Structures are given as C-alpha cells and as structure tokens.
Amino acid sequence: MLRTLFTPRWLTLLGVVVAVCVAFAWLGLWQLSVAQDDAFETLQAERDALVEKPLDEVITPHAAFPADGAGHPVVVEGVYDGSRQFLVPDRVLEEQVGYWVVTPLQVTSSEGADAAAIIPVLRGFVADPADADVPPADPVTVHGELAPGESPSLAEEPLPQGQRGTIDLSTLANEWPEALYNGFVFSTQEQPPVTDEALAHVPPPVLQAGDVDWRNLGYALQWWVFAAFAIFMFVKLLHDAARTPPDDRPTVSTAAPTDERIEPHHV
Template sequence: MLRTALRPRWLGLLAVALLFVVAFVQLGRWQLGVAEDKALKEQLEAAKKVGVVELSTVLQPHSPFPGELSGRPVRAMGTYAADEQVLVTDRRLDGQTGWWVVTALHTDAGPTLPVLRGFVTSPDAVPAPPAGPVTVRGGLAPAESPVSSAGLPQGQLRSVDLSVLVNQWSGDLYNAFVFLEQQTPASDLTTVPTPRPTPGINWRNASYAAQWWVFALFALWLWWRMVRDAHRQDHPAPAAGEGDPAPRHTDDA
C-alpha cells in the first residue's frame, strides 16, 4: 500500500488534503477564540447589569472571599488612614514599572478596607490620601498569594498580602481589596484597571470549533480510504479456490 500512496497522483491529493487540514484547524482555532470572546462579553455584560452594591451587603470581615465576587463593582464610604499604607513593588501599567499604592480605608460600616488607590513610578512621589470622608467605588479582588518581602524598604510588599496587613493595620480587615475606579473627592493617582474576569467558553461556538477539527480528520481519512481502494484494485484478492492445490486422486486397488 505504501507504493500506491507514493505515486504522484496520491501525493498530489495528499498535499490538497493537508491544505484542507490546515484550513480546518485554523478555522477551529478561530471559532474557539470567538467562543472565549463571547463568553467574556457575556460575563462583562452580566457584571454591568448587577450594578454597584454596598460592600457591607456582600462581604463581611474575616469571612472567606467568594470567587463569584471577583471583579464585582462595590461602593464604600469612610476615611483613609494615611499612616496605614503600603507600596506593592514590581507592578506594571502601560509599559511602565512601578508601585501600587494600597491604603487602609476605615469604612463607616466599621471594618477596614484595603484600597488600591493607584500607581506611581517612584516611591517618593505618592500623593497623600484625602483627609476627610470619601466615597470609593471599584472592583473587588481577593488577596494575592504571600511573597517574601525580605530586602525591601519598610512599608513595601511584593504582593497584596492581607495576612501581613491584618497585623499592621487597625480594625477588622475585609478579606479583599478594591481596585479604585472612582473616588469622591477625586484621586490624584493613576488608577489601575480592575482585572478582567477569566474567560469561560461559549459552548455553541466551541462545538463549531470541534466540527472544523472533525472535518480536518475526515480529510485525512478520506485520502487514506481512496489510497486503500486504489491499492485493492491494483492488487485484487485471489478468488475463492484460486491457488489451492489440485486434489490428489488415488486408484482403487
């Protein structure tokens, strides 16, 4: 069968089949990308419909952070504690490396909320938070994984590690922090966008992607089937009885 497959005719058809395979695989990848984009769009639209809620209505201090609250827009009112502030190192925004400014907000509801007020490119150029009452609005986020801060100047961390802040700041700490989007009075810092949710899958478009990949396999199978049929035509199987030794006759005594 290999000799049949190596004939110019079948090699040419194999090249055509491979072109179809490449096209079908790329179409499948495109459909998969569409599936992820649609799922992300649906998640963002659902988040917009939810609207902004008071933080105290969806989360309590010391309680575990529910995954579904990640990115949830919330609002809180309170007063910043200027002496309860940390800088988180090695952060990037718009191609620049700098620090996140995270400040404690003592909310009117009682607990303390870490607020990521914004981004700076120098640890010596951090505007002080407003002195009076403020209203903040932004997206919720869970605590980041702990990272050793050995070797850093005092007041700097390598992650938003709430297990460190709970021992440094006063009040009951929310097990979350907020990416500040709006503040009254307005903030002087460059805000950091709330991370987009991890895209899921739109299964309808994902099924279209699977169909394209099935077509790719079918193209290869069809070529193999044609080669096999051609080989069988060139090398037909012996008819029943052909090639069998002639029966031996013995004379009766």
C-alpha cells in the first residue's frame, strides 16, 4: 500500500481528503459550540427571569430540593445561631485557599414556616480561621441565592473542632433538632449588616449549562461522521488499488496482415 500511496495521484487525493476532514471537523466543533451556546442562553434567560422570593415559596423544611432551585434568589428573615457556626476548609476564592464561614439561621418570620426551622447561610470567606466573626443574635434579613447541599466529606484525617469538610445537610439533619431546609444560602446582602467586613463575599456558583441543543449536536455528529466516512473510503480505495495486479498481458499488434502468397516452385 505504501508504494501505491507515494505516487502523485494518490498523494494528491490524500491532500484532498485531509482538507475535507479538517473542514468537516471544524464544522462539527462549530455546531457543538452553537449547541452549547444555545443551551446556555436558554438557561441564562430562565435565570434572569427569576425574581427574588421568600424562602418558603421556593423550598420548605424537610422538602426535597426543587429541580429549579439552584441559583434561585431568595430572601429570609431570622436570627443567626453563632454557637453552631462552622468553617469549611480548603475552599478557594480569587486563587487564595481558605475557609467558608457557615452559620445556621433560625427562621422566625417567614410566612407559613415552622417557627423552629433552620437553614445554613454561607456568610463569607476567610484565609485565617481567627478572622471568622460570630454574628450577634439579632433579627436580620438575608438576601442570597439558594444552593443544594454538598456531598459528604471523604477526608481521612479528622478536622479541628468547629470545622466540617462540606456542607453535608444529611449530617446536620441528624445533629440539629430543628426542622432543616434541604439547601443552604449564598448570602449576598444582609439588612442590617451584621457580618464583619473581614469576611470576603463568596459569589454564588457560576452559571453552567447542564444540557445542549440536541438538534445542533446532531449536526455536529453528522459532520464528524462525514469525515470518518471520507477516511474510510480513501483507505478502502487505496487498499483495492494496491491489491490490483498490473496489466501484464502481451501487447497485440494492430498492423493489417499482409496478403502474400507463396507461389509453388516449378522445376
């Protein structure tokens, strides 16, 4: 096959196939980016359409986390319980490793809520645990975005007292006697502000598209299939050409036959 390949005809055809495959691959990647962008824009539009609601209109104590609850703006009134505040280590903010400061909020004034309901609130970030303030037990209104609980920590080493590997709501539900909301709040604003300025604000998670536009994804796969088919056909034709033996049949003369007669010899 290599002898056949390294001929002007097949090298030219190889160049054409490579150019076609590169073009098809680029078209597939373009369609994939369009599929992702369309899904992101749809999700962003849905997020922008959300309006801030009281916490209990989005989620209630003990209820499952709503499918559209992540990132939903909420407002909740209550009192911080600083005695059960904890830090979550190994978190990163602006390339600095530090701790999340999480304080349970006893919900006391949300309409229809259990008077003893409680929800963890991520109040901020510190690089040094000593900088984590304990908020006063005064009424406060917290504005923020709702987030689901995190998976249990897999750390093998025990953490110091007052620290937890993650915001694991299943563990908190077993330790805290109050009715627990199945989520926590990224605090964006407090009224009145009770959190010390030493705590850096932790922005809510960046919006990510969890799905794609299936039509454009199909177009992307179609272009890649075309590229694969072009490669297959080139290899097949090259293989067939390499196996075909050269035409070694003898050459047949095309000259007109002469009309000569052999006259008998008379003695």
